[in-house]
Amino acid sequence: xxxxxxxxxxxxxxxxxxxxxxxxxxxxxxxxxxxxxxxxxxxxxxxxxxxxxxxxxxxxxxxxxxxxxxxxxxxxxxxxxxxxxxxxxxxxxxxxxxxxxxxxxxxxxxxxxxxxxxxxxxxxxxxxxxxxxxxxxxxxxxxxxxxxxxxxxxxxxxxxxxxxxxxxxxxxxxxxxxxxxxxxxxxxxxxxxxxxxxxxxxxxxxxxxxxxxxxxxxxxxxxxxxxxxxxxxxxxxxxxxxxxxxxxxxxxxxxxxxxxxxxxxx
Amino acid sequence: xxxxxxxxxxxxxxxxxxxxxxxxxxxxxxxxxxxxxxxxxxxxxxxxxxxxxxxxxxxxxxxxxxxxxxxxxxxxxxxxxxxxxxxxxxxxxxxxxxxxxxxxxxxxxxxxxxxxxxxxxxxxxxxxxxxxxxxxxxxxxxxxxxxxxxxxxxxxxxxxxxxxxxxxxxxxxxxxxxxxxxxxxxxxxxxxxxxxxxxxxxxxxxxxxxxxxxxxxxxxxxxxxxxxxxxxxxxxxxxxxxxxxxxxxxxxxxxxxxxxxxxxxxxxxxxxxxxxxxxxxxxxxxxxxxxxxxxxxxxxxxxxxxxxxxxxxxxxxxxxxxxxxxxxxxxxxxxxxxxxxxxxxxxxxxxxxxxxxxxxxxxxxxxxxxxxxxxxxxxxxxxxxxxxxxxxxxxxxxxxxxxxxxxxxxxxxxxxxxxxxxxxxxxxxxxxxxxxxxxxxxxxxxxxxxxxxxxxxxxxxxxxxxxxxxxxxxxxxxxxxxxxxxxxxxxxxxxxxxxxxxxxxxxxxxxxxxxxxxxxxxxxxxxxxxxxxxxxxxxxxxxxxxxxxxxxxxxxxxxxxxxxxxxxxxxxxxxxxxxxxxxxxxxxxxxxxxxxxxxxxxxxxxxxxxxxxxxxxxxxxxxxxxxxxxxxxxxxxxxxxxxxxxxxxxxxxxxxxxxx
Ligand code: SF4
Ligand code: SF4
Numbered sequence: 001x002x003x004x005x006x007x008x009x010x011x012x013x014x015x016x017x018x019x020x021x022x023x024x025x026x027x028x029x030x031x032x033x034x035x036x037x038x039x040x041x042x043x044x045x046x047x048x049x050x051x052x053x054x055x056x057x058x059x060x061x062x063x064x065x066x067x068x069x070x071x072x073x074x075x076x077x078x079x080x081x082x083x084x085x086x087x088x089x090x091x092x093x094x095x096x097x098x099x100x101x102x103x104x105x106x107x108x109x110x111x112x113x114x115x116x117x118x119x120x121x122x123x124x125x126x127x128x129x130x131x132x133x134x135x136x137x138x139x140x141x142x143x144x145x146x147x148x149x150x151x152x153x154x155x156x157x158x159x160x161x162x163x164x165x166x167x168x169x170x171x172x173x174x175x176x177x178x179x180x181x182x183x184x185x186x187x188x189x190x191x192x193x194x195x196x197x198x199x200x201x202x203x204x205x206x207x208x209x210x211x212x213x214x215x216x217x218x219x220x221x222x223x224x225x226x227x228x229x230x231x232x233x234x235x236x237x238x239x240x241x242x243x244x245x246x247x248x249x250x251x252x253x254x255x256x257x258x259x260x261x262x263x264x265x266x
Numbered sequence: 267x268x269x270x271x272x273x274x275x276x277x278x279x280x281x282x283x284x285x286x287x288x289x290x291x292x293x294x295x296x297x298x299x300x301x302x303x304x305x306x307x308x309x310x311x312x313x314x315x316x317x318x319x320x321x322x323x324x325x326x327x328x329x330x331x332x333x334x335x336x337x338x339x340x341x342x343x344x345x346x347x348x349x350x351x352x353x354x355x356x357x358x359x360x361x362x363x364x365x366x367x368x369x370x371x372x373x374x375x376x377x378x379x380x381x382x383x384x385x386x387x388x389x390x391x392x393x394x395x396x397x398x399x400x401x402x403x404x405x406x407x408x409x410x411x412x413x414x415x416x417x418x419x420x421x422x423x424x425x426x427x428x429x430x431x432x433x434x435x436x437x438x439x440x441x442x443x444x445x446x447x448x449x450x451x452x453x454x455x456x457x458x459x460x461x462x463x464x465x466x467x468x469x470x471x472x473x474x475x476x477x478x479x480x481x482x483x484x485x486x487x488x489x490x491x492x493x494x495x496x497x498x499x500x501x502x503x504x505x506x507x508x509x510x511x512x513x514x515x516x517x518x519x520x521x522x523x524x525x526x527x528x529x530x531x532x533x534x535x536x537x538x539x540x541x542x543x544x545x546x547x548x549x550x551x552x553x554x555x556x557x558x559x560x561x562x563x564x565x566x567x568x569x570x571x572x573x574x575x576x577x578x579x580x581x582x583x584x585x586x587x588x589x590x591x592x593x594x595x596x597x598x599x600x601x602x603x604x605x606x607x608x609x610x611x612x613x614x615x616x617x618x619x620x621x622x623x624x625x626x627x628x629x630x631x632x633x634x635x636x637x638x639x640x641x642x643x644x645x646x647x648x649x650x651x652x653x654x655x656x657x658x659x660x661x662x663x664x665x666x667x668x669x670x671x672x673x674x675x676x677x678x679x680x681x682x683x684x685x686x687x688x689x690x691x692x693x694x695x696x697x698x699x700x701x702x703x704x705x706x707x708x709x710x711x712x713x714x715x716x717x718x719x720x721x722x723x724x725x726x727x728x729x730x731x732x733x734x735x736x737x738x739x740x741x742x743x744x745x746x747x748x749x750x751x752x753x754x755x756x757x758x759x760x761x762x763x764x765x766x767x768x769x770x771x772x773x774x775x776x777x778x779x780x781x782x783x784x785x786x787x788x789x790x791x792x793x794x795x796x797x798x799x800x801x802x803x804x805x806x807x808x809x810x811x812x813x814x815x816x817x818x819x820x821x822x823x824x825x826x827x828x829x830x831x832x833x834x835x836x837x838x839x840x841x842x843x844x845x846x847x848x849x850x851x852x853x854x855x856x857x858x859x860x861x862x863x864x865x866x867x868x869x870x871x872x873x874x875x876x877x878x879x880x881x882x883x884x885x886x887x888x889x890x891x892x893x894x895x896x897x898x899x900x901x902x903x904x905x906x907x908x909x910x911x912x913x914x915x916x917x918x919x920x921x922x923x924x925x926x
Contacts, residue, residue, distance in 0.1 A: 016669055
């Protein structure tokens with residue numbers, strides 16, 4: 001089975017909230033010296049792909065759009081067991097919106113291989129737009145299952161276990177297909193084996209520029225959606241403390257209830 | 267005096283057979299040892315020879331456990347002294363009435379021999395009493411038959427010897443032998459044989475004489491079969507023991523190693539294999555092991571006996587397979603011989619190593635097997651894997667930490683090397699004190715003290731990475747080496763030479779393990795630094811703290827690095843002299859449960875180690891448990907919460923800061 005996994009490198013989502021900074025001009029997170037990691041669910045997607053490969057044989061290709069540093073994320077994917085890796089990198093791409101990125105990914109995938117399965121994380125751990133996967137499916141004209149956690153191949157098709165609020169659905173899909181992956185206990189990303197880490201350093205990473213995908217510098221804008229990002233802000237959390245006075249516990253309780261009613265909490 | 271050829275030849279033939287059996291077995295064991303990895307390089311020969319005198323002849327470590335130490339001393343020295351009687355016997359075999367040249371007729375020697383016959387018997391009696399009546403739990407997993415057999419054989423040898431000496435005295439009518447004067451025991455026993463007819467006496471003498479010899483020869487053939495092999499192996503094992511710092515794990519050459527860690531018995535270092543043959547199954551290690559004491563599967567004695575049995579079981583086939591290149595079917599080392607749980611229960615506290623009279627190294631073996639699990643198989647308990655992933659991604663093991671590395675220092679006016687240049691001392695904070703809310707207070711207290719004392723110091727801040735201690739002890743040598751190299755590069759870039767740290771794990775790794783990778787720094791633990799500041803009068807105490815205190819020795823400060831006094835000096839300076847010791851303190855301290863990377867593990871089996879330790883502290887009735895390690899502190903805080911214990915855990919720096 002030929003599987004493509006789309007990854008994104010992001011700033012460690014585990015940094016403390018106090019360390020989170022936004023650039024007011026680009027409206028993006030400032031990377032600073034924070035660690036860069038593969039976005040959480042993308043790692044789960046990679047794990048699902050690797051497990052399928054172990055069961056079925058085949059090849060796993062990791063693809064990402066990003067800066068040069070994103071090779072680190074691809075190396076990690078190679079260390080975990082991906083067979084090849086592709087970095088799509090060109091400065092204008094960093095500004096592209098979700099639709100634009102999905103279209104670029106689609107072109108790259110078409111150019112590279114004819115996959116049976118394309119996996120993405122169900123959402124990125126930085127912007128959480130949850131949309132690149134479905135856009136990608138649309139662009140490639142493929143069926144799409146979102147929020148899958150496990151994939152069983154069955155008679156040339158796949159059965160995806162898809163989490164919903166109160167349980168799960170089992171969804172059958174024809175191949176090729178796009179599945180976006182959520183986490184569960186079966187797809188916790190593996191720790192790469194040390195030999196694979198060392199071997200991954202020597203594996204080549206294919207670099208694609210926009211020109212390689214036939215995208216003119218000016219035409220990227222046309223590929224994008226009509227969404228304009230107006231503003232981003234870090235929510236301000238306020239906590240206030242109020243003491244409820246009262247001579248006896250009963251009195252205090254009574255006043256507390258009154259105050260809570262006043263605040264429309266109860 | 268004529269020569270008794272038939273008897274002489276019979277003795278020689280029997281000895282030849284016994285020696286052949288003995289040597290065949292020893293050669294087999296030697297070939298098994300040769301399966302192990304690593305080469306043999308001997309340095310510091312003088313020190314090593316001295317060790318043989320101190321620890322083998324002097325029994326210094328054996329005597330650390332008084333009862334079993336004394337009984338062993340009797341038997342061991344008995345054997346040395348009574349070797350003379352064996353030589354004597356070989357002479358007698360050919361020449362009746364022969365005695366050792368020069369000393370053979372000395373009443374002093376005869377007296378010593380008799381004395382030790384008695385002492386060996388006393389020793390055997392004590393051993394029997396210990397095994398059969400006292401039955402300490404440490405003998406639970408040892409083979410009792412082997413022990414009783416050997417005690418029986420020793421008794422037999424002594425009876426044979428005493429009997430043959432007594433009958434020899436009774437037989438000698440005229441011209442009593444010169445040694446008679448000293449042989450108080452044999453002379454007394456000879457009285458019993460007074461009434462025997464000469465021929466009867468002769469027969470009895472012969473019986474004792476042969477009994478003595480035959481048991482000795484049987485003993486010789488039996489030595490390689492069980493724990494009594496330590497009679498032989500203890501010499502090379504102590505001579506070749508690790509002389510590098512106890513806290514430094516053996517480095518692994520990741521590029522060259524055939525296997526990253528040990529998944530098969532022949533992948534152990536040869537010295538680790540020798541350890542298992544030197545193990546006398548005394549069980550002292552198991553008796554002091556905190557994991558074992560809290561009902562877990564880990565048993566440091568079984569670590570040794572099981573490797574040995576497994577090696578003896580599969581050794582021949584492994585050797586054959588090496589030659590033929592074929593794979594063999596055998597029980598798996600990890601899985602069949604040791605469960606993964608067994609390996610993940612060790613807190614690397616070195617209590618076992620401290621007690622082992624054979625100087626065996628338990629931790630290296632366990633970590634070697636963890637290395638295999640983690641690096642070759644990517645297998646470890648989930649929470650351990652998560653800590654490793656965090657170490658890899660962000661250079662610290664606290665995933666989801668709410669603080670940044672420098673949050674604790676905000677508003678304190680502390681220099682950062684990158685911003686303000688290096689200072690006289692680098693204050694190495696460590697991950698626990700940077701990210702754990704409780705432990706941050708220790709870093710703050712220490713910084714305050716340094717500021718009050720006017721010490722010029724700076725922190726690395728965001729450039730500090732985990733030293734790699736947890737990664738290394740979890741078996742991820744690769745990750746450890748990456749972190750170590752990164753830190754060494756940072757420290758060298760700033761030309762840092764002097765490091766002060768509040769974490770014994772950082773202390774141990776920086777001081778003892780970084781030199782393995784070319785990082786040589788002067789490293790001081792804050793207990794030592796504070797003790798020095800107090801000694802030099804650089805800190806004025808406002809008022810002594812009127813508290814009753816006890817002190818918990820962190821394993822990586824105490825047993826791994828031998829520092830027991832400095833933290834106590836600080837506490838004594840604080841609280842008058844009201845430091846009450848726990849029963850298990852100093853070299854015998856009981857781990858808090860956090861070492862070996864297990865701070866990040868879920869302790870699911872048995873009682874929690876920190877709860878057990880909190881009970882020890884409770885017994886002292888102290889109001890405050892002083893520690894000198896952020897991990898110990900957090901473990902104690904957890905135990906106090908869970909058990910609602912009425913004492914407060916504090917770091918010595920916090921206590922000192924309170925008194926300033
Ligand atoms: S190091 Fe500590 S926990 Fe590990 S085996 Fe030895 S005594 Fe037990
Ligand atoms: S390893 Fe050492 S302490 Fe443990 S049983 Fe063997 S000899 Fe005794």
